[in-house]
Amino acid sequence: MKPQVTGYPVTCGLVFMAADARLKRCRLRPALWQDRLMLQLLGFIIDCPDPIKLATFYSEVTGRAIMEGSSDNFAGITFGEVDLAFQRVADYRPPRWPDGEHPKQYHLDFEVAEIEPEQRRVVKLGATLQQDLIGPEGYGWRVYTDPVGHPFCLCRHEGVRWTDQGVAWD
Numbered sequence: 001m002k003p004q005v006t007g008y009p010v011t012c013g014l015v016f017m018a019a020d021a022r023l024k025r026c027r028l029r030p031a032l033w034q035d036r037l038m039l040q041l042l043g044f045i046i047d048c049p050d051p052i053k054l055a056t057f058y059s060e061v062t063g064r065a066i067m068e069g070s071s072d073n074f075a076g077i078t079f080g081e082v083d084l085a086f087q088r089v090a091d092y093r094p095p096r097w098p099d100g101e102h103p104k105q106y107h108l109d110f111e112v113a114e115i116e117p118e119q120r121r122v123v124k125l126g127a128t129l130q131q132d133l134i135g136p137e138g139y140g141w142r143v144y145t146d147p148v149g150h151p152f153c154l155c156r157h158e159g160v161r162w163t164d165q166g167v168a169w170d
Helices: 051-062 115-125
Strands: 006-015 023-027 042-047 075-080 084-089 110-111 126-136 138-147 153-154 160-161 166-170
Touching: 042 051, 051 075, 051 084, 051 115, 115 126, 115 138, 115 153
Parallel strands: 042 084, 110 153
Antiparallel strands: 006 023, 075 084, 126 138, 138 153, 160 166
């Protein structure tokens, strides 16, 4: 029997959430309302002082193109059905990870096949390493901040298999 989260069936894999602990990573199936999709996430929008500059950073990190029509006020990158977008905020105040006065309110996780080459690449692009949480078996994550202070992680999880379509969880 599949696990249930608030009544919706889920698909699960394992995620390391601490050096010695495992937590199931679960993905909800689409919420249905009278046999039709109730909602769909279209984008994850990040505030920043320069949308094109931050979109360029994440475009180079992910190898995906910046969306056509991006501008100085709004830029994005498409990931299938969801866009990672960046919008200009005049009085932008960056988070200071892990400081609580200007706390992060989200972070992005990127699964990688190997941490070290990806770390060299993202640091060269302008990221700053903040914390290393890789365990002795080589699994875990490293926390970085992008050029304007948003945290993101490069992750390597046990049970991940790389396919032509990307990551698959065993």
